[in-house]
Amino acid sequence: MQFQAYSDTNFEARIHQTQQLNTSYKPILFNTKNSTEKQNLADLLIKNPHIQIFDTIQAQVTELIKCLNPGIGGNRLEELSSAHFGSTPAEDYGLWVYYPWSAKLVHLLDEEEFAVVRTNRNKHKITAEEQLSLSNKKIGVMGLSVGQSVSLTLAIERGFGELRIADFDALDLSNLNRIRTGVHNIHLQKTVIVAREIAEIDPYLNVVCFHEGITDENIAIFLTGNGKLDLLIDECDSFDVKISAREKAKALGIPVLMEGSDRCTIDIERFDLEPDRPVLHGYVAHMDMAAFKNLKSLDEKLPYIAPVTGVETLSPRMKASAIEIMTTISTWPQLASAVTYGGGITADLSRKILLGGLKVSGRFFIDMDELISDENPKAENDQEKAAKQLSVSEVEQLLSDRKIKTETSGDLLSEELIATLIAAAGKAPSGGNNQPWHWHYRQGTLHLFMNRKVSGAYLDPDYISSYTSLGAAIENLLLEAAVKGLVVNWQFTPEHFPEHIALFSFKTGGQASEQEKSLAAQIANRHTNRNAGLTQEISETDLQELQNTIGGSEINLQWLKGAEEKTALGEISGEADLLRMFIPAAHHDFIVKEMRWTKEEITETEDGIGINTLDLSNNDQIGLRLMKDERAVQFLKKIKGGSAFKKLALKQFQSSPAIGLITLPESNPLNYLKGGMAVEKMWLAATALGYQIHPVNVPLIFFYKNNFQELNDLSEENRNQIFNLHQKFKHLFKITDNIAEIFLFRIFKAESSPQRTIRKPLNKTLSIGTA
Structure with missing residues (x-):
């Protein structure tokens, strides 16, 4: 220029x-x-x-x-x-x-x-006496984004005699999406901008600026200088300032008011009326707030911040936006409309608090999308989380209807020994930890049923995931029987699939092989680990041993170890994970049927995957919680977001020394059962060698749905996306069409996961016949 x-x-x-x-x-x-x-x-x-x-x-x-x-x-x-x-x-x-x-x-x-x-046109919504009372009040406002709207509204209403405003920041161009001021004020201190605007409205109002923001050195002056504040309004971004200011306000008996522009979240803390009230309604009472200042990363700070901002209570678009922070956007979004009406509501509440017309404390929402909308969002059906088990009468009826034989030449086992075998079988992995097995012991024969009350989810098409899980449970049963000195005579019952899977009889006098002993010893230790790998090295001897463990001419175990191959697989997995979220039925099953979000849910249902078992960082765990809201997910899909989830999969694959794939030559229920047995043997052997396993089966299930499931709800767009992913996948593993892709997994060295998925008690997975 x-x-x-x-x-x-x-x-x-x-x-x-x-x-x-x-x-x-x-x-x-x-x-x-x-x-x-x-x-x-x-x-x-x-x-x-x-x-x-x-x-x-x-x-x-x-x-x-x-x-x-x-x-x-x-x-x-x-x-x-x-x-x-x-x-x-x-x-x-x-x-x-x-x-x-x-x-x-x-x-x-x-x-x-x-x-x-x-103030003439305030009458009589504000009486002359009330206006006079307000003219003697002292209000402090921390933070001048939302705080600007609050401060100006208070000034326009003449709702104070002295206003103390604090913000260390200068105006950025991006702030003009919500702060009402001119472009000539860019890079001017926000305190100066607000004080000038108030002076131009009313030059007689006393505005005191704290240009450095709130610090340990000035907080006392801010709260008490020239007289104690009558109300503290918190609109600052700094979490430690929020807490320290509240603690001091509580000690001084100063009420605190905070408005979050998302859903117009209102927090009122009447420390003047409730001197023992916990700071921030007790949301952070269990945390060491003194440690917060020393935390460096966002992941370390999130457990402190999340209870304050809320996770479940964010609006759908804010949830989607939160997921996109640091990927497609750099900070929390705010809109001028929300900031403006939030300022008005805060000023209104301020007046009522200062005049003694409002004494309540708590967190409140004034959500315009809920108050005025075309339709109400669907409520989550918690009944779908209720545990579903087969009764003895149902099992006996199935045996009768199917004319399944119940008498064998096997020895009768004690209920204690049967319980031991079934407990080992129940430690097998299952998709979404749905534990689709039901065992019934009658007249010397042990029957394995598929519990279809918990099977058949969106990512269990034609029960392929449940068949794999049942195969793993069978393998555990056989290994435990071997080390207990039992010879097992057993067979699949394909003529009765999917209800009845297999039957078993036992004789004493058997002797376990060394391999059976070694594998059985790992049943209790085997678990899913989703951590990143600690090393990029893996022994060729170990990989060969795992291949030898599963045996069988039909079962094939392949390994990919190249950096480019792992990156490509990570991208495929990330795309599939995001697709799972974007398809409403798949999202519903994941959020409602599979995941368990609280300790209470875990205890109540005794199945599903507790969020505490996922080995996620705080950041990723909160991101997953944000994805609970279907409206947020569909908005994320609309803006083509969600890259953070793809990055997580990519990171996991790149940190693993090898990726394995177990296949069988034909896709049918029997092969998925056999494949499940092979999976469990391999997993137990890997555990014995000190390796961790992370199943990554979502891509395989989508491939199955696209290729084999006769009735599915995949859109043409979904079909094309899955087809393209499958073509890349087949090229990487050099496999052909129509084979059973049983199990895709990461293998790596890492610390064991401290939390394990829960298992149902035996009385819900085992029944004893009386006939």
């Missing part, structure tokens, strides 16, 4: 003058009835001929007379207005107010008369 009209010296001088003005926010008042001040004003005008002068004193006096005498008008109004000046010349009546930052001089009524006219 060229500045040809000025010499360099003149331009620099103007810049210097502007910089000096940038710290100015107090107007200069001239009472020209005083000769000295009148001369000072004259000198100012001579030295600054560019000053704009605004003199509407005649109109203001007329309005004052009308406010004092509502019923008069016409000539009588003019007479009273003229008489009001008395012997004082009009140019000396009231005060002259000079705003140095804008070079404007305004002629105004003095403070008493100015206040009468300024």
